[in-house]
Amino acid sequence: MRFLLSFLTLLALSIIARTQVNLKPSPLAGYEQRIHEYIDTLRIVDTHEHLTSPGLLKKSYFLDFMLLLYNYNYNDLVSAGLPDSLFNPLFNQPLSPKQKWILIEPYWKLSFNTASNRVALIAAQDLYGIYDLNAMTVDELSSKIRKAYSNDWVNHVLRDLCRIDFVIQDGNDPEINEEYIKHAVRFSPWLTVRTKFTIDSLAIKQPDPIFTLDDFVKSMTIAFETALKDGMVAVKVNTAYNRTLSFDNVQADAARKIFRTLVNGSDNFSMSYQAAKPLQDFMFHRLMDLAGKHKIPVVIHTGLLAGAGNQINNSNPTLLTNIFREYKDVNFALFHGSYPFGGELSTLAKTFRNVYIDMNWTYAISPSYSERYLYEWLEAVPAGKIMAFGGDYTNVENIYGEVVIARKIISNVLINKVKDGYLTELEAKNVARLILRDNAIRFYNLQ
Numbered sequence: 001m002r003f004l005l006s007f008l009t010l011l012a013l014s015i016i017a018r019t020q021v022n023l024k025p026s027p028l029a030g031y032e033q034r035i036h037e038y039i040d041t042l043r044i045v046d047t048h049e050h051l052t053s054p055g056l057l058k059k060s061y062f063l064d065f066m067l068l069l070y071n072y073n074y075n076d077l078v079s080a081g082l083p084d085s086l087f088n089p090l091f092n093q094p095l096s097p098k099q100k101w102i103l104i105e106p107y108w109k110l111s112f113n114t115a116s117n118r119v120a121l122i123a124a125q126d127l128y129g130i131y132d133l134n135a136m137t138v139d140e141l142s143s144k145i146r147k148a149y150s151n152d153w154v155n156h157v158l159r160d161l162c163r164i165d166f167v168i169q170d171g172n173d174p175e176i177n178e179e180y181i182k183h184a185v186r187f188s189p190w191l192t193v194r195t196k197f198t199i200d201s202l203a204i205k206q207p208d209p210i211f212t213l214d215d216f217v218k219s220m221t222i223a224f225e226t227a228l229k230d231g232m233v234a235v236k237v238n239t240a241y242n243r244t245l246s247f248d249n250v251q252a253d254a255a256r257k258i259f260r261t262l263v264n265g266s267d268n269f270s271m272s273y274q275a276a277k278p279l280q281d282f283m284f285h286r287l288m289d290l291a292g293k294h295k296i297p298v299v300i301h302t303g304l305l306a307g308a309g310n311q312i313n314n315s316n317p318t319l320l321t322n323i324f325r326e327y328k329d330v331n332f333a334l335f336h337g338s339y340p341f342g343g344e345l346s347t348l349a350k351t352f353r354n355v356y357i358d359m360n361w362t363y364a365i366s367p368s369y370s371e372r373y374l375y376e377w378l379e380a381v382p383a384g385k386i387m388a389f390g391g392d393y394t395n396v397e398n399i400y401g402e403v404v405i406a407r408k409i410i411s412n413v414l415i416n417k418v419k420d421g422y423l424t425e426l427e428a429k430n431v432a433r434l435i436l437r438d439n440a441i442r443f444y445n446l447q
């Protein structure tokens with residue numbers, strides 16, 4: 001009997017041991033709904049916007065349905081053939097909504113499918129109750145938009161409808177001064193310098209003249225320290241629109257020589273980008289020194305460049321590899337999911353302790369790219385290094401449209417990860433909280 005008991009005990013133990021090794025935890029029924037609700041109601045951080053102040057919008061000629069088609073939507077209309085000559089009539093002239101619709105309709109019919117335009121349609125539906133853009137709806141939509149802006153619309157949409165606790169705004173606009181809106185600052189004039197005019201324009205803004213390279217570095221240092229005092233939470237690097245993201249570590253002598261040629265030139269003197277590159281590279285490295293010294297993170301535009309005819313080769317994130325290696329104390333966020341370089345981005349974030357993924361704008365470029373790479377990044381990269389939402393828009397309507405898509409994609413990915421037994425329900429919720437909120441609060445040191 002004793003033998004039988006110990007045999008049964010051993011058998012029971014071996015079954016328990018086997019189940020612990022072999023069985024994935026099966027989620028409790030209803031996990032899909034619970035994860036969905038958790039993500040839908042989570043208060044989040046929006047890591048990147050270009051908000052236009054309501055005051056400026058009210059003075060503009062596009063506080064009508066074209067407000068929703070500004071930026072990326074306009075770019076898609078251009079991509080579908082809309083001529084550049086229509087920009088002014090659409091945005092800078094007092095045309096009626098119907099007159100504007102006649103101008104864009106042929107191109108809308110060719111580009112209504114893009115994610116950017118879906119974002120605008122979600123906004124029109126949910127915020128204004130308008131279910132399509134056409135000749136019959138643009139008047140009503142336009143008058144509803146104008147009416148909305150007579151109230152505290154911007155804060156209502158961001159805080160109550162998007163459920164955003166902090167926004168990181170690109171640039172410090174004194175008219176956008178809500179406590180929850182923090183700002184990143186660009187130092188582009190120093191990073192893209194190739195004309196004497198740029199140097200003179202910077203010198204006018206400060207008490208000291210700029211005669212030497214040291215003066216030039218000092219002027220950037222003063223601008224940096226002033227921005228810090230004014231509440232800058234990150235440095236924004238946007239130079240891929242002008243030049244490659246490859247920044248060599250140039251010796252001061254080589255930079256000095258180029259600076260001298262520039263500063264001694266005639267008033268309208270400019271040099272080619274190739275000739276100025278070593279000076280620009282030198283200044284970028286000095287900016288990284290400042291970021292390291294003051295422990296300010298650096299966020300960099302990588303991947304797709306908005307607008308027609310830009311060079312995608314300039315913005316491949318792997319061009320920055322030497323920078324990540326050299327400035328180990330600086331944290332970098334690579335913007336826009338580096339579309340279409342998602343695999344390269346994954347590798348960089350996995351390899352370097354100081355490289356973070358930021359998915360702002362990515363959902364409005366392609367929801368399926370966002371979904372595909374979020375799956376991959378959640379396998380390859382620590383969840384603590386992914387920031388999963390920023391709108392990258394100038395108006396709150398399209399931020400709303402994009403956040404609707406983002407929450408849906410993130411829910412899909414995490415629900416499937418639980419279904420596959422890759423994550424438990426609790427882990428999935430923890431991931432959502434990290435990527436939509438906690439990581440950004442830590443990265444930008446928000447409080």
Ligand SMILES: [Zn+2]
Binds near residue numbers: 048049050170392
């Ligand atoms: Zn942006």
